[in-house]
Amino acid sequence: MSLRWQPAILDPAKEGGWALVHCQQGFLIDRNGVLFPRDWLKRLDLPVLSEQGLGYFDGDEVFLLELAHPAEVPGSVWQGLRQFMLQDEDAERFRMLGYAAQIGTWVNQHRFCGSCGHPMRQHRSERAMQCEGCGIRHYPRISPSMIVLVTRGDELLLARSPRFAPGVYSTLAGFVEPGESAEQCVAREVHEEVGVSIHPPRYICSQGWPFPHSLMLGYHAEYAAGDIVMQPEEIEDARWFSIHALPGLPAPRSIARYLIELYLAQRLGHPEPMLPG
Numbered sequence: 001m002s003l004r005w006q007p008a009i010l011d012p013a014k015e016g017g018w019a020l021v022h023c024q025q026g027f028l029i030d031r032n033g034v035l036f037p038r039d040w041l042k043r044l045d046l047p048v049l050s051e052q053g054l055g056y057f058d059g060d061e062v063f064l065l066e067l068a069h070p071a072e073v074p075g076s077v078w079q080g081l082r083q084f085m086l087q088d089e090d091a092e093r094f095r096m097l098g099y100a101a102q103i104g105t106w107v108n109q110h111r112f113c114g115s116c117g118h119p120m121r122q123h124r125s126e127r128a129m130q131c132e133g134c135g136i137r138h139y140p141r142i143s144p145s146m147i148v149l150v151t152r153g154d155e156l157l158l159a160r161s162p163r164f165a166p167g168v169y170s171t172l173a174g175f176v177e178p179g180e181s182a183e184q185c186v187a188r189e190v191h192e193e194v195g196v197s198i199h200p201p202r203y204i205c206s207q208g209w210p211f212p213h214s215l216m217l218g219y220h221a222e223y224a225a226g227d228i229v230m231q232p233e234e235i236e237d238a239r240w241f242s243i244h245a246l247p248g249l250p251a252p253r254s255i256a257r258y259l260i261e262l263y264l265a266q267r268l269g270h271p272e273p274m275l276p277g
Protein backbone atom coordinates (compact mmCIF):
# COMPACT_ATOMS: atom_id res chain seq x y z
CA MET A 1 0.00 0.00 0.00
CA SER A 2 1.47 3.36 -0.92
CA LEU A 3 0.87 6.05 1.68
CA ARG A 4 -0.72 9.26 0.46
CA TRP A 5 1.40 11.37 2.78
CA GLN A 6 5.19 11.26 2.28
CA PRO A 7 7.43 13.69 4.20
CA ALA A 8 10.32 15.15 2.15
CA ILE A 9 12.73 18.09 2.25
CA LEU A 10 11.53 20.68 -0.31
CA ASP A 11 13.20 24.02 -0.96
CA PRO A 12 10.89 26.81 0.27
CA ALA A 13 12.59 29.24 -2.16
CA LYS A 14 10.76 27.41 -4.96
CA GLU A 15 7.37 28.78 -5.99
CA GLY A 16 4.03 27.02 -6.32
CA GLY A 17 2.55 23.96 -4.62
CA TRP A 18 0.05 23.75 -1.79
CA ALA A 19 0.48 25.12 1.70
CA LEU A 20 -0.84 24.40 5.18
CA VAL A 21 -1.14 27.40 7.48
CA HIS A 22 -0.40 26.63 11.12
CA CYS A 23 0.04 28.51 14.38
CA GLN A 24 -0.21 27.48 18.03
CA GLN A 25 -4.01 27.55 17.78
CA GLY A 26 -4.22 25.02 14.95
CA PHE A 27 -4.66 25.01 11.18
CA LEU A 28 -6.49 27.32 8.82
CA ILE A 29 -9.37 25.54 7.09
CA ASP A 30 -11.96 26.62 4.50
CA ARG A 31 -14.63 24.75 2.52
CA ASN A 32 -11.96 23.19 0.30
CA GLY A 33 -9.99 21.89 3.28
CA VAL A 34 -6.59 22.64 4.78
CA LEU A 35 -4.46 22.89 1.62
CA PHE A 36 -4.34 26.36 0.03
CA PRO A 37 -2.64 27.44 -3.21
CA ARG A 38 0.68 28.65 -1.86
CA ASP A 39 1.21 31.57 -4.25
CA TRP A 40 -2.25 32.91 -3.37
CA LEU A 41 -1.48 32.72 0.37
CA LYS A 42 1.75 34.59 -0.07
CA ARG A 43 -0.11 37.62 -1.39
CA LEU A 44 -2.13 37.88 1.86
CA ASP A 45 0.63 39.41 3.94
CA LEU A 46 0.31 36.87 6.76
CA PRO A 47 2.54 37.07 9.89
CA VAL A 48 4.84 34.26 8.69
CA LEU A 49 7.52 33.13 11.16
CA SER A 50 8.89 30.40 8.96
CA GLU A 51 8.25 28.54 5.74
CA GLN A 52 9.04 24.83 5.44
CA GLY A 53 8.89 22.37 2.56
CA LEU A 54 7.11 19.43 4.18
CA GLY A 55 6.55 16.67 1.62
CA TYR A 56 4.01 15.22 -0.82
CA PHE A 57 0.30 14.61 -0.42
CA ASP A 58 -1.21 12.56 -3.25
CA GLY A 59 2.00 13.37 -5.16
CA ASP A 60 1.62 17.18 -4.82
CA GLU A 61 4.17 19.37 -3.09
CA VAL A 62 3.09 20.61 0.34
CA PHE A 63 4.68 23.52 2.23
CA LEU A 64 3.99 24.93 5.68
CA LEU A 65 3.49 28.55 6.64
CA GLU A 66 4.07 28.82 10.38
CA LEU A 67 2.44 32.00 11.68
CA ALA A 68 3.21 34.10 14.75
CA HIS A 69 -0.50 34.39 15.60
CA PRO A 70 -3.88 33.30 14.15
CA ALA A 71 -4.42 35.92 11.43
CA GLU A 72 -7.89 36.34 9.95
CA VAL A 73 -8.40 35.06 6.41
CA PRO A 74 -11.88 35.68 4.94
CA GLY A 75 -13.85 32.45 4.40
CA SER A 76 -11.51 30.47 6.67
CA VAL A 77 -11.48 29.48 10.32
CA TRP A 78 -8.86 28.07 12.69
CA GLN A 79 -9.26 24.50 13.91
CA GLY A 80 -7.16 22.72 16.56
CA LEU A 81 -5.26 19.52 15.80
CA ARG A 82 -7.31 17.52 18.33
CA GLN A 83 -10.47 18.44 16.47
CA PHE A 84 -8.98 17.04 13.27
CA MET A 85 -8.10 13.83 15.05
CA LEU A 86 -11.63 13.42 16.38
CA GLN A 87 -13.38 14.35 13.13
CA ASP A 88 -11.02 13.34 10.38
CA GLU A 89 -12.15 10.29 8.44
CA ASP A 90 -8.95 10.62 6.42
CA ALA A 91 -6.15 9.06 8.48
CA GLU A 92 -3.51 10.09 5.92
CA ARG A 93 -4.56 13.73 6.11
CA PHE A 94 -4.32 13.55 9.90
CA ARG A 95 -0.82 12.07 9.57
CA MET A 96 0.18 15.04 7.41
CA LEU A 97 -1.32 17.53 9.89
CA GLY A 98 0.36 15.82 12.85
CA TYR A 99 3.69 16.05 11.07
CA ALA A 100 3.11 19.68 10.08
CA ALA A 101 2.09 20.67 13.62
CA GLN A 102 5.20 19.08 15.10
CA ILE A 103 7.52 20.70 12.55
CA GLY A 104 5.79 24.09 12.90
CA THR A 105 5.98 24.06 16.70
CA TRP A 106 9.59 22.90 16.68
CA VAL A 107 10.67 25.59 14.18
CA ASN A 108 8.83 28.24 16.16
CA GLN A 109 10.62 27.17 19.36
CA HIS A 110 14.06 26.99 17.73
CA ARG A 111 14.39 30.42 16.15
CA PHE A 112 17.36 31.25 18.34
CA CYS A 113 20.27 29.16 19.52
CA GLY A 114 19.99 27.95 23.12
CA SER A 115 23.76 27.78 23.27
CA CYS A 116 24.96 31.17 21.90
CA GLY A 117 21.74 33.13 21.24
CA HIS A 118 22.26 33.72 17.48
CA PRO A 119 19.40 33.20 14.99
CA MET A 120 18.91 29.63 13.71
CA ARG A 121 18.39 28.78 10.03
CA GLN A 122 16.84 25.87 8.23
CA HIS A 123 19.43 23.39 7.00
CA ARG A 124 19.33 22.87 3.22
CA SER A 125 19.37 19.11 2.99
CA GLU A 126 18.02 17.74 6.22
CA ARG A 127 15.21 18.55 8.63
CA ALA A 128 17.31 20.52 11.05
CA MET A 129 17.74 24.05 12.35
CA GLN A 130 21.34 25.26 12.39
CA CYS A 131 22.85 28.14 14.34
CA GLU A 132 24.49 30.92 12.31
CA GLY A 133 26.88 31.64 15.17
CA CYS A 134 28.17 28.34 16.56
CA GLY A 135 26.86 25.86 13.97
CA ILE A 136 24.96 23.65 16.42
CA ARG A 137 22.12 21.67 14.81
CA HIS A 138 18.75 20.93 16.31
CA TYR A 139 16.54 18.16 14.96
CA PRO A 140 12.78 17.87 15.45
CA ARG A 141 11.93 17.17 19.05
CA ILE A 142 10.50 13.74 19.79
CA SER A 143 9.76 12.63 23.34
CA PRO A 144 9.58 8.89 24.05
CA SER A 145 6.56 8.14 26.24
CA MET A 146 5.38 4.85 27.66
CA ILE A 147 1.78 3.76 27.73
CA VAL A 148 0.60 0.60 29.42
CA LEU A 149 -2.56 -1.40 29.94
CA VAL A 150 -2.46 -3.14 33.33
CA THR A 151 -4.81 -6.10 33.68
CA ARG A 152 -5.85 -8.69 36.28
CA GLY A 153 -7.78 -11.45 34.52
CA ASP A 154 -11.05 -9.96 33.32
CA GLU A 155 -10.29 -6.58 34.90
CA LEU A 156 -8.55 -3.53 33.41
CA LEU A 157 -6.87 -0.84 35.51
CA LEU A 158 -7.92 2.48 33.96
CA ALA A 159 -7.54 6.02 35.24
CA ARG A 160 -8.66 9.51 34.40
CA SER A 161 -6.84 12.81 34.53
CA PRO A 162 -8.72 16.04 35.26
CA ARG A 163 -8.10 17.03 31.59
CA PHE A 164 -10.15 14.13 30.14
CA ALA A 165 -13.68 14.47 28.79
CA PRO A 166 -16.28 13.56 31.44
CA GLY A 167 -16.63 9.81 32.02
CA VAL A 168 -13.52 8.84 30.04
CA TYR A 169 -10.88 6.52 31.56
CA SER A 170 -7.62 5.52 29.89
CA THR A 171 -4.44 3.49 30.21
CA LEU A 172 -1.46 4.90 32.14
CA ALA A 173 1.19 6.96 30.37
CA GLY A 174 4.25 9.06 31.04
CA PHE A 175 7.51 10.42 29.66
CA VAL A 176 10.80 8.51 29.80
CA GLU A 177 13.44 9.98 32.07
CA PRO A 178 17.12 10.18 31.07
CA GLY A 179 18.96 6.90 31.64
CA GLU A 180 15.81 4.85 32.08
CA SER A 181 14.80 1.81 30.01
CA ALA A 182 11.33 1.63 28.53
CA GLU A 183 10.42 -1.19 30.94
CA GLN A 184 11.71 0.73 33.96
CA CYS A 185 9.67 3.73 32.88
CA VAL A 186 6.51 1.62 32.59
CA ALA A 187 6.96 0.19 36.09
CA ARG A 188 7.79 3.61 37.57
CA GLU A 189 4.85 5.39 35.94
CA VAL A 190 2.41 2.70 37.07
CA HIS A 191 3.76 2.89 40.60
CA GLU A 192 3.71 6.70 40.69
CA GLU A 193 0.25 7.11 39.20
CA VAL A 194 -1.71 4.29 40.87
CA GLY A 195 0.64 2.77 43.48
CA VAL A 196 0.50 -0.85 42.26
CA SER A 197 3.35 -3.06 41.10
CA ILE A 198 3.33 -5.06 37.85
CA HIS A 199 4.94 -8.12 36.29
CA PRO A 200 7.51 -7.39 33.53
CA PRO A 201 5.67 -5.49 30.77
CA ARG A 202 5.39 -6.87 27.23
CA TYR A 203 5.86 -4.55 24.24
CA ILE A 204 2.86 -4.38 21.88
CA CYS A 205 3.29 -1.55 19.31
CA SER A 206 4.05 2.15 18.92
CA GLN A 207 2.43 5.34 17.67
CA GLY A 208 3.76 8.79 16.78
CA TRP A 209 1.57 11.20 18.77
CA PRO A 210 1.71 14.91 17.91
CA PHE A 211 0.33 16.21 21.26
CA PRO A 212 2.83 17.78 21.39
CA HIS A 213 5.69 15.54 20.19
CA SER A 214 5.49 12.09 21.74
CA LEU A 215 6.49 8.71 20.43
CA MET A 216 4.22 6.36 22.32
CA LEU A 217 5.56 2.87 23.07
CA GLY A 218 2.65 0.66 24.02
CA TYR A 219 2.90 -2.15 26.59
CA HIS A 220 0.72 -4.69 28.35
CA ALA A 221 1.47 -5.67 31.94
CA GLU A 222 -0.11 -8.01 34.41
CA TYR A 223 -0.86 -6.73 37.88
CA ALA A 224 1.45 -8.09 40.59
CA ALA A 225 0.58 -6.49 43.94
CA GLY A 226 -0.74 -3.52 45.88
CA ASP A 227 -3.91 -1.49 46.31
CA ILE A 228 -4.70 1.52 44.13
CA VAL A 229 -3.19 4.72 45.59
CA MET A 230 -3.80 7.63 43.25
CA GLN A 231 -1.20 10.28 42.50
CA PRO A 232 -2.65 13.61 43.56
CA GLU A 233 -2.92 16.22 40.72
CA GLU A 234 -2.29 13.86 37.75
CA ILE A 235 -4.91 11.20 38.54
CA GLU A 236 -8.46 12.16 39.41
CA ASP A 237 -9.80 8.61 39.62
CA ALA A 238 -8.46 5.09 38.98
CA ARG A 239 -10.35 1.81 39.17
CA TRP A 240 -10.50 -1.79 38.10
CA PHE A 241 -13.15 -2.19 35.42
CA SER A 242 -14.62 -5.51 34.31
CA ILE A 243 -14.29 -6.16 30.57
CA HIS A 244 -18.11 -6.42 30.63
CA ALA A 245 -18.68 -2.96 32.20
CA LEU A 246 -16.22 -0.48 30.73
CA PRO A 247 -16.42 3.31 31.11
CA GLY A 248 -16.00 5.88 28.30
CA LEU A 249 -12.80 5.04 26.41
CA PRO A 250 -10.10 7.16 24.72
CA ALA A 251 -10.45 8.31 21.10
CA PRO A 252 -10.49 5.74 18.31
CA ARG A 253 -7.07 5.58 16.58
CA SER A 254 -5.23 6.36 19.84
CA ILE A 255 -2.85 3.67 21.00
CA ALA A 256 -4.61 3.76 24.39
CA ARG A 257 -7.82 2.62 22.72
CA TYR A 258 -5.93 0.01 20.70
CA LEU A 259 -4.31 -1.54 23.80
CA ILE A 260 -7.72 -1.83 25.44
CA GLU A 261 -9.46 -3.25 22.36
CA LEU A 262 -6.66 -5.70 21.70
CA TYR A 263 -6.98 -7.13 25.21
CA LEU A 264 -10.77 -7.34 24.94
CA ALA A 265 -10.46 -9.14 21.61
CA GLN A 266 -7.97 -11.63 23.05
CA ARG A 267 -10.08 -12.26 26.16
CA LEU A 268 -13.35 -12.59 24.30
CA GLY A 269 -11.99 -14.46 21.25
CA HIS A 270 -12.91 -11.64 18.83
CA PRO A 271 -10.86 -10.54 15.79
CA GLU A 272 -7.97 -8.23 16.71
CA PRO A 273 -8.37 -4.48 15.99
CA MET A 274 -6.35 -2.66 13.31
CA LEU A 275 -2.98 -1.26 14.46
CA PRO A 276 -3.12 2.46 15.22
CA GLY A 277 -1.24 4.47 12.54
Ligand SMILES: NC(=O)C1=CN([C@@H]2O[C@H](COP(=O)(O)OP(=O)(O)OC[C@H]3O[C@@H](n4cnc5c(N)ncnc54)[C@H](O)[C@@H]3O)[C@@H](O)[C@H]2O)C=CC1
Binds near residue numbers: 170173175209213256
Ligand atom coordinates in the same frame (compact mmCIF):
# COMPACT_ATOMS: atom_id res chain seq x y z
N1 LIG B 1 -1.87 8.21 22.02
C1 LIG B 1 -2.45 7.90 23.18
O1 LIG B 1 -3.29 6.99 23.24
C2 LIG B 1 -2.07 8.62 24.44
C3 LIG B 1 -1.03 9.51 24.44
N2 LIG B 1 -0.64 10.15 25.61
C4 LIG B 1 0.51 11.05 25.53
O2 LIG B 1 1.53 10.54 26.37
C5 LIG B 1 2.33 11.58 26.88
C6 LIG B 1 2.44 11.40 28.38
O3 LIG B 1 1.15 11.34 28.93
P1 LIG B 1 0.80 12.03 30.33
O4 LIG B 1 1.68 11.52 31.39
O5 LIG B 1 -0.66 11.94 30.53
O6 LIG B 1 1.23 13.49 29.92
P2 LIG B 1 1.10 14.90 30.59
O7 LIG B 1 1.00 15.87 29.51
O8 LIG B 1 0.07 14.82 31.67
O9 LIG B 1 2.52 15.06 31.26
C7 LIG B 1 2.77 14.74 32.55
C8 LIG B 1 3.83 15.67 33.10
O10 LIG B 1 5.09 15.35 32.53
C9 LIG B 1 5.88 16.52 32.41
N3 LIG B 1 6.31 16.64 31.01
C10 LIG B 1 5.71 17.26 29.98
N4 LIG B 1 6.42 17.10 28.84
C11 LIG B 1 7.51 16.37 29.17
C12 LIG B 1 8.61 15.86 28.44
N5 LIG B 1 8.73 16.09 27.12
N6 LIG B 1 9.50 15.11 29.09
C13 LIG B 1 9.38 14.86 30.40
N7 LIG B 1 8.35 15.32 31.15
C14 LIG B 1 7.44 16.07 30.56
C15 LIG B 1 5.03 17.68 32.87
O11 LIG B 1 5.37 17.96 34.20
C16 LIG B 1 3.62 17.14 32.78
O12 LIG B 1 2.79 17.74 33.72
C17 LIG B 1 1.63 12.88 26.43
O13 LIG B 1 2.30 13.34 25.27
C18 LIG B 1 0.22 12.45 26.07
O14 LIG B 1 -0.34 13.24 25.05
C19 LIG B 1 -1.25 9.89 26.79
C20 LIG B 1 -2.31 9.00 26.84
C21 LIG B 1 -2.83 8.37 25.68
Ligand SMILES: [Mg+2]
Binds near residue numbers: 172173174175193
Ligand atom coordinates in the same frame (compact mmCIF):
# COMPACT_ATOMS: atom_id res chain seq x y z
MG1 LIG C 1 1.29 10.39 33.13
Ligand SMILES: [Zn+2]
Binds near residue numbers: 113116131
Ligand atom coordinates in the same frame (compact mmCIF):
# COMPACT_ATOMS: atom_id res chain seq x y z
ZN1 LIG D 1 24.73 28.94 18.50
